[in-house]
Amino acid sequence: MAKTIVKLPSYTRRVAVKGGHAYYWELPAWARPTKDPRTGRSVPAVRHEKPCPVVSTALGTDHNLAVEKAEALNEALAQWRKGAVGKELKPGTIAWLFQWYRGQERYTRNKPKTQKDYRRLMDMLCEFPSKFGPLGGRLAAAMDGESADALYKKLRETKGEREASYAMQVSRLVWRWAARHKRTTGVKDNPFAGMGIKSIAAGETRETTRAEYDLYRQTAREMGWQSMATAAAICFEGCQRVSQVFGFWGEDEKDQKGKVKPAGLQWSIYKPAVAIALTQRKTGNPVWLELTDDIDGETVQLYPELERELQLSMKVAERDRFGRPVGQIILMETTGQPYEPGWMAKVHRKICDKAGLPREMTFTGFRHGGITEIGDSGEADVRPISGHKTLAQTRTYNKATAEKGRRIALKRREHIDQLGEREGGKASRPGSRDKEDDR
Template sequence: MATERLPRYVNPRKMADGKRGYYWARPAWAKPPAERHGKTCPVVSSTLGTDLATAITRANAINEAFDQWRKGEGAKLTPGTVRWLFDWYRKLERFTALRHNTRAGYKLAMEQVCAIEMRSGTLGQRRAPAIDATAADSLYKKAKAKHGDRQSAYMMQVCRLVWNQAARHHKQTGVKENPFAGMGIQSSSGAGRGNRAATRAEYDLYRATARAMGKQSMATAAAICFEACQRVYDAFGFEDPDKRVSRGVTWGGYVPAERIGLIQSKTGNVVDIPLVDGVGEDRVELYPELEAELARMERGADDALIVRDERTGKPYTPTYQVQLHRRIRKAAGLPDDLKFTSFRHGGITEIGDSGTDDVRAVSGHSTLEVTRIYNKANQEKARRIASRRREHIELVAAGAVANQGDDDAEG
């Protein structure tokens, strides 16, 4: 019998029952901790069965996954596979027009989907048109077991977006149906493990600890996120990698005891938030905690960012900001799950607890039209939001004092 031509790394073996079987053996140089392009090899040595045709099919799928790992972005993609479909989607304008962080989250989810292990090879080597609803449900279970509820939901949502577009262009992609539609997965706000709201007590302790450590800028950034409900990258002025929008709160937009201009980086617009309400005896300070932190800062030029690294006088880098936040959190004895994003979440939650459902005038969740009339209406709404929030804060504080008094009396 002529010797069969076997794919790379495939060895014939005699089975216990005397039959000939086939085995794909990962080369020794590719075993972990060996890496290519920052990743360990996603495939392992595998049995391929005794049927030659089936063994060759499985081996080719494994070799394709192996080559993708070895060559990285330069590996040739097989048309019609899941990895090819993701690459096709990433070339569409609807993907390239997304913000940097969103694109990065999508790409991570796609890589995680492609890396899901199958009986032979990985999902990235499977034909995209062949995936049906049953397969999608099975993939979701595997993703949940490895990546948790939130990230696995995000992965399936990204697949739903991709397959939806693929079905619209079925002549090009071969995909006619979307197996990821109707899975009943609750919406996720993005990649990652989620976020919780910081309490005002945690926020107060964090700021006090940051000040004690000589990091006033971190206390001020926390106040901008918690009190003014700004996103972390807006509070710190992290540069947009795509350079499409401006970020950061500058000194020129801050008039003490009057207003502060905040960047809504979703639009690039600056919205003036009133800091007081009323006049004379009826005057109420709406953000005393925020203004107290700003007053501790050395005021810079009008175009200078308010939050800057004390060591250099320059804007924070995202990496150092995360490291410093961890140090402050640990020094304060605060829980590990308190992220910097928790401050914004806590501020928005506090507004909701005060009885205000629509926080867009402060938080910038939605796009704002650039008109003076709309901005005036927005400022008035922001003033009402802050007034009700301030009443809520004082009511909660008064209740806490009353409860302490009752405890002391009982004692």
């Protein structure tokens, strides 16, 4: 009797088990994760600046269901390989629903920034990995309350409370509008309604203390994430926004001269032991950070922690033919590419968990902590450092100058000295060095 040949989808294998067969889908060699020789961590394969959205998966024992799942995985893998995710959308899927919503007046009437924020969250949800490929490939009408709750839980674990909350709010808007047009969308119910999620106001961000900031940087270095330690220093010491430091904005964003803005902070803004020149992307205000000052003939370092982290990152920076560091300051050690918001949040959470830091400690909290520290030192006007346009504390509009910026830095260093004993040791004097950094 001739042996029956069962044709299976690519990368799928069948294994004989008691009572029948089990099916498995395995990533091809070119798409499998690799091991970072320095940290020992598993690093996903990257194509078109996006990590592989699927993993090797057990498909069960039902032949027809296994074939269906394997074909979906192969389609997701092919789309990722070609960089064509979202270009050819199957009607009724979540990705298709988001695209449909973007064409509605309900969406287009929003301000450009709001539209951009919605698009970012929709894209994040479409690419979010589920058991059988990216979430965008699932049928929108198949989402129910339990699925929405499970998605929210996973988002909180991987991307943080704020990102998860905003993603659910946007989904609630989309599904509510889709249910009103059920003959077009096929969506009859809104699974994201009634979840009891409260909006998170920007003012509720928990500020990070200096002791937590110090422990975070030390842990990040020990884990091989020097870039995250440097980013935290820029946010805390320079009171910079997270999007400014990491470059979390669209590739098509342009400056006043019509030129496309480079992603993130570039090495060209930094002159060691002299100054850092910044421009607040949100307000357009310039920020000039003097790094040293002469006091009674002695040179005093105003931001020794910040310079220390920048110097460590500079050691691995790309150089031009004159030996000067070039390109973006904050790049992932594993890929040499800029961080994606979701991946940054995931690395941040790993560092916090390793250090035993609070779960509610967000990266935005570094900026808030730095501004709070300036206020605690006795300075009410933080604009020379933070780049704000107006004062929240007073109605007086004082001109922000470089001289005032130096005064703030000196007063801040005096405040740090007066803190006395901190976790891990005494507060550092201006220009002093932490022992764990002398390596």
